[in-house]
Amino acid sequence: MKNRIEELRKGMGLTQEELANWLEVSRQTVGSLENGRYNPSILLAFRIARLFETTIEDIFIYEGDESSET
């Protein structure tokens, strides 16, 4: 699943470390989210959407069935 986290983060002038602190996750998690290697839980997705003051659909781009486990 693609997402706009990196774009939105840079738009707010935040580093990965700062975003991780806001979301209370590790910096590695932010990196993995931005690379699309890791899909967040619905709770984390809501926290991300709230932080960027937008909707989940605006951040995460659903591209149909994905075979990935994460």
Added chain:
Amino acid sequence: MKHKQEVYIALLVSGIALVYVGGFALEGIVSRALSGICIGIGSGLFGMSIANLVTIRIMKKHPEIERKIKIDAKDERTLRINNMARAKAFAITQILYAVLVIVLALMGENLLIILLVWGVFMLGWVFYFVYFAKYAKEM
């Protein structure tokens, strides 16, 4: 944090007491094996308590490290990776147990040993089905 510190101090004292009892107080009164067990458990408690007390002290001095450790412990990606790694390790361990039972049987090992290993193998699956049913009810 304060409560945790008190627990570790109590465990530290218990550890020292166990080592003393095992090494000196029980000398000649009970078997060497029991004395050894006391020293072993006491040393373990002592080491674990010291390590945790040092960690608590460092975290008190550096609250940012404490926050980072707490975040890392709750990090959902880390937890998911941990669960996936454990699941894989369980699957591999069960295969190894099955292979071990066959190898022991082919080696003509004592039936009791083979049954013991087979029992541990089966116990793993019993736990799996018990927890599967438990979580299936909860979700």
